[in-house]
Every structure is written in structure tokens, then in C-alpha cells.
Amino acid sequence: MSMQKRGYFFTLDVLIALIVMVVGFMLIWSSMATKPQIIQPYFLAQDLIDFMSSTTVADVTSISYVTGLVDNGNISVSQLETTILEQIAFFNYINQTSGGMKDAVLRNFTKVILENATPGQYSFEFILDERTMYYQQNPFNDIQDESDSLASAKTIISVVVDKNTISEPIVAEVRVWQ
Amino acid sequence: MAVKAASGLGKKAIFFTLSSVLIVSLFLLYYSTREDLSIKEKAEVGESRVAAVNNFVENVENIYLPRAVYTSTNKAISVMTEYMVANGVYTNMSVNFPQVLMNGTLCNLAIDPSCTANVTLDDMSDYRLGLWLAKLTNVSREEMNIKAEFNISRITINQSDPWSLNVTALIDYNISSPGVVTIIGRNVLISTAVGIEGFTDPLIAIETGGMVRRMINRSIIDLETEKGSAVVAKLVAEKTYIYQNRTGPSFLMRFEKNLNASKCCGIESLITEDILDTDGDNIPNPEFEQGYRSYADFQFWMDDPAILCMRDEINYDNDLYNVTPAVSTELFPFKLDRIHMDTIYGVPRTSQNDIKVDCSLS
Numbered sequence: 001m002s003m004q005k006r007g008y009f010f011t012l013d014v015l016i017a018l019i020v021m022v023v024g025f026m027l028i029w030s031s032m033a034t035k036p037q038i039i040q041p042y043f044l045a046q047d048l049i050d051f052m053s054s055t056t057v058a059d060v061t062s063i064s065y066v067t068g069l070v071d072n073g074n075i076s077v078s079q080l081e082t083t084i085l086e087q088i089a090f091f092n093y094i095n096q097t098s099g100g101m102k103d104a105v106l107r108n109f110t111k112v113i114l115e116n117a118t119p120g121q122y123s124f125e126f127i128l129d130e131r132t133m134y135y136q137q138n139p140f141n142d143i144q145d146e147s148d149s150l151a152s153a154k155t156i157i158s159v160v161v162d163k164n165t166i167s168e169p170i171v172a173e174v175r176v177w178q
Numbered sequence: 179m180a181v182k183a184a185s186g187l188g189k190k191a192i193f194f195t196l197s198s199v200l201i202v203s204l205f206l207l208y209y210s211t212r213e214d215l216s217i218k219e220k221a222e223v224g225e226s227r228v229a230a231v232n233n234f235v236e237n238v239e240n241i242y243l244p245r246a247v248y249t250s251t252n253k254a255i256s257v258m259t260e261y262m263v264a265n266g267v268y269t270n271m272s273v274n275f276p277q278v279l280m281n282g283t284l285c286n287l288a289i290d291p292s293c294t295a296n297v298t299l300d301d302m303s304d305y306r307l308g309l310w311l312a313k314l315t316n317v318s319r320e321e322m323n324i325k326a327e328f329n330i331s332r333i334t335i336n337q338s339d340p341w342s343l344n345v346t347a348l349i350d351y352n353i354s355s356p357g358v359v360t361i362i363g364r365n366v367l368i369s370t371a372v373g374i375e376g377f378t379d380p381l382i383a384i385e386t387g388g389m390v391r392r393m394i395n396r397s398i399i400d401l402e403t404e405k406g407s408a409v410v411a412k413l414v415a416e417k418t419y420i421y422q423n424r425t426g427p428s429f430l431m432r433f434e435k436n437l438n439a440s441k442c443c444g445i446e447s448l449i450t451e452d453i454l455d456t457d458g459d460n461i462p463n464p465e466f467e468q469g470y471r472s473y474a475d476f477q478f479w480m481d482d483p484a485i486l487c488m489r490d491e492i493n494y495d496n497d498l499y500n501v502t503p504a505v506s507t508e509l510f511p512f513k514l515d516r517i518h519m520d521t522i523y524g525v526p527r528t529s530q531n532d533i534k535v536d537c538s539l540s
Contacts (some may be wrong), residue, residue, distance in 0.1 A: 016193075020197065020200055020204075022202065026210075027204075028208050032179060042226060046226075120373075151381055155237070156234070156242070156317055156318060156322065158245065158314075159245075160248065160249055163248075163249065163376075164249055164253040164256065164305065165249055165253075166246055166248075166249040166310065167320075168310075168317075169242070169310075169314045170317070171321040171322065173346060
């Protein structure tokens with residue numbers, strides 16, 4: 001084989017090898033890039049639980065609906081220092097023991113607190129004691145059951161209803177998906 | 179020609195060998211990366227499980243248990259008082275209170291001093307601390323895959339403040355997320371303060387056979403600055419309680435009819451007409467007619483009026499005094515002992531309102 005032919009052979013060899021390597025690396029990177037990002041939804045879900053567990057009702061009295069609830073006695077002055085999650089659990093207890101009389105208050109309070117609480121590309125659902133209290137769909141209409149990146153954060157909540165009574169422990173759950 | 183052909187094949191073989199090595203390397207790289215990701219994912223899941231268990235433990239110690247102890251204590255005190263009034267018995271709080279709080283049962287020490295048989299208090303059945311803990315255990319296991327075991331080894335109730343009870347539960351727990359993390363707590367103290375205002379005074383309720391149920395209601399009178407018969411009259415009218423640690427028993431001591439002084443937490447109210455005349459016929463109940471009793475509530479029901487005399491032998495004379503005119507009715511002349519007149523309420527004594535106690539009667 002002449003030197004010219006050998007050069008042609010090795011050049012071709014390098015080219016083929018390069019193509020194989022580039023295609024290979026692209027495959028690897030593409031598989032990583034399309035991997036569902038489950039961590040971000042989990043942090044969002046946990047953040048929402050933490051937010052509701054640490055923010056007091058007094059902190060959200062700038063919302064006119066909440067102020068209205070304080071004014072009309074649905075939220076007592078002593079409850080201003082309870083957390084949002086406790087207040088929701090309290091409304092839930094009152095609602096259950098009153099045969100559903102406080103359902104609107106429960107849902108509206110939850111709505112004004114949680115509305116737009118996550119970035120727009122995420123959908124989320126707040127579930128209390130196995131009942132959906134609030135549901136927000138992202139613009140892409142991603143379906144929860146078909147999502148590859150569904151994350152959930154839970155906590156147990158129980159509130160002092162009166163000095164003799166503590167509500168049964170129930171689960172508050174936030175699900176976030178994309 | 180044959181050598182030439184062999185040489186060409188050899189060069190092609192190198193090409194194929196290199197290509198295959200490269201492809202195998204890529205596959206190895208691909209799968210090793212995936213394995214790394216999988217381990218990372220597992221670590222993240224484990225991390226979130228550990229965080230969930232940590233949060234749960236933190237909530238158990240700081241929120242769930244103190245709240246459950248608080249509400250169960252409130253209910254237990256009310257239910258115990260009702261039982262005591264209905265049966266006309268006193269209790270031993272250190273023995274009976276933990277039973278009622280945890281199990282809703284109580285041994286009647288009046289008829290069962292060795293505390294071998296328990297009475298079930300039905301009104302407590304839904305409020306037992308043990309029941310609530312069982313519910314928490316169920317929910318945590320079923321909904322959060324957190325296995326929790328609690329063992330309350332001791333419950334104590336005491337007072338260091340006249341207007342509140344301090345309830346402490348000594349608890350062991352074992353809380354785990356199976357296969358991820360286990361947190362064990364030993365001798366963890368859960369304390370909660372329970373205000374006594376609003377509870378029925380067991381001493382007055384039992385001694386009046388349940389006819390008078392006086393709620394503990396704190397007076398706004400400050401005995402450091404306010405003195406005199408007007409203060410006494412106000413306390414009688416309001417039926418409120420004052421802090422009085424010279425001779426008064428604490429709220430807890432009233433459950434045991436221990437009428438000694440409590441230095442930290444003594445309280446007292448004053449005897450009023452509704453106690454002296456429980457049927458409202460304007461005739462004092464016969465058992466209250468005889469006179470040598472101070473109208474400070476605990477002194478009124480001392481089993482032996484001679485206690486007044488005994489005390490008087492040490493520091494005070496044995497007289498009682500009418501508190502007039504601020505508190506007076508013909509049927510129920512209001513009487514106080516000398517320590518209440520002088521030191522606690524600062525009511526002037528005169529020879530006219532002096533009632534000699536005949537200690538020979540005791």
C-alpha cells in the first residue's frame with residue numbers, strides 16, 4: 001500500500017471513530033437531559049408544606065379575604081398566632097363536625113393562601129385528610145397520573161379545638177408534578 | 179499475492195478492533211453513568227425519608243405530645259372532679275391522675291386503699307392520652323410509612339405557679355422509616371402548663387355535695403395595695419380567688435383535702451351565702467350552723483375546728499371576728515380568723531366584732 005493510500009485509510013478511520021464517539025456521547029447526554037427532574041418538584045412540595053407550617057395567620061392578614069374572616073369571627077384573635085396549616089386543619093374539623101357548614105370557608109381560605117404558590121410550569125394539589133382542598137393545573141395540562149416527575153411531601157397535623165379536645169391526627173399532603 | 183491479502187485483512191482487523199473497543203467503552207460509560215445516577219437518586223430518596231422522620235420526631239416532641247397532654251389533662255381534671263363530687267371522695271393526684279390521663283380509669287382510694295380495682299370513667303374514654311397516641315401511630319404508619327412506638331413511663335402533675343398545673347410525661351420512643359433510619363428517644367420529658375381557671379374547685383363542690391360548683395376565677399384584686407373590709411366584700415360578691423400562700427392550699431391540694439399552706443401556690447376564696455344555704459330557704463344548712471369556723475374556704479371545711487385553736491396557740495389568739503359592715507347579713511355573720519383579719523385582708527379588729535372561740539368545744 002502506498003503512503004497516500006495509508007493516509008487516506010487512517011483519515012477515514014479517525015473520522016469514523018469521531019462519528020462513533022460523538023454519536024455515543026450525544027446518546028448519553030440526551031438520555032441524561034431527558035431524565036425527569038424529580039428533585040425540583042419534591043423541594044417545591046416540601047417548601048409548600050414548610051410554608052404552611054411556619055407562617056402564621058397574622059402574617060397573611062394583608063389578604064383581604066383573611067381580614068374578612070377575622071372581622072366576621074371565623075378566625076378568632078387568639079388564632080392569629082396559629083399557623084396556616086393549623087388554621088386549615090381547624091376549619092376542616094369544624095366543617096366535619098358541623099356537617100359541611102364551613103366547607104366554603106375552608107376551601108376559599110386554602111385557595112387564597114395557595115393560589116400561584118408554585119412556578120407556573122408546575123401543577124400541584126393540596127390534599128387534607130384524603131380530600132383535595134386545592135388543585136392548580138399548569139398551562140401544559142400535564143396529567144398527574146401520567147407524569148414522570150410527581151413528588152409528594154406530607155406532614156401530620158392535629159389542632160387543639162378547645163381546651164378539652166384535640167383533633168384526630170390527619171395527613172396534609174402537597175403533590176407537585178410537571 | 180497471498181501475503182498482500184493477509185496484510186490488507188490485518189489492517190482492517192485493527193480498524194474493527196478499535197471500533198469495537200470504542201463501542202464497548204461507550205456502552206460501559208453509559209451504564210456506569212446510569213448506575214451513578216441510580217445511587218444518587220437513592221441517596222436523595224433516603225435523604226428525604228430521613229428529613230421526614232426528623233420532622234416527625236421534632237413534631238412529636240414539640241407539638242403533638244404537648245398538645246395531647248394539654249387537652250387530656252384538661253379533660254381528666256374535669257372528669258375526676260365530677261367523679262369525686264358524685265361519690266363524695268377525694269383522690270390522691272400522684273396515683274390517680276396518671277391513670278385517668280392514660281387509660282381513663284381510676285381506683286377509688288376511699289374504698290380501695292391498695293388501688294387494686296379500677297373504675298372506668300366513661301366520659302374520659304374518647305380523651306385518653308393512650309388512645310390519641312394509638313391514633314397517631316396508625317396515621318404515621320399508614321400514611322407516611324413511619325413506624326412509631328411510644329412508651330410513657332411516668333406522668334407527674336404538680337404546681338409551681340398558683341394559677342397553673344405543670345404536667346410532665348416521661349416518654350421513650352422508637353420512630354423509624356423501615357430500612358432507612360431509626361430514631362430512638364429515651365426518657366424524653368414532655369411538659370405542658372395547664373391553667374386552672376375555669377375548673378371547678380373540688381373542695382367546695384364535694385363539701386357541698388355538688389350543690390355549689392365554684393369555678394376557679396382569679397380576682398384582679400392586688401392584696402399588696404388593696405386592704406380592708408371592702409376587699410373582703412368584693413371577694414364575697416365576685417366569688418373569685420386570690421393568691422394566698424400564708425395559709426391557703428393549692429388547687430391540687432384541694433383534690434386531696436390537704437388543707438395545709440402551699441408556699442408557692444396557695445389560693446383561697448371566701449364562703450358565701452350559696453354555700454351556707456344550698457337550698458335557698460334563707461336558713462343556713464344545719465351542718466354549717468355551728469360557728470367556730472373562719473370563712474376562708476379551706477378553713478371552713480377543716481375537719482376539726484380545733485385547728486384554729488392549735489394555730490392560735492403558736493402565733494395567734496383563738497378569736498374569730500365579724501367582718502362588718504362590708505359583709506354582713508343577719509343569717510350569715512361573716513367571720514374571719516385573726517391572720518386573715520390582720521395580715522391577709524388588713525381589716526381593723528375591734529372589741530365589738532370579736533367572737534371568742536371556745537376551744538374547749540374541740
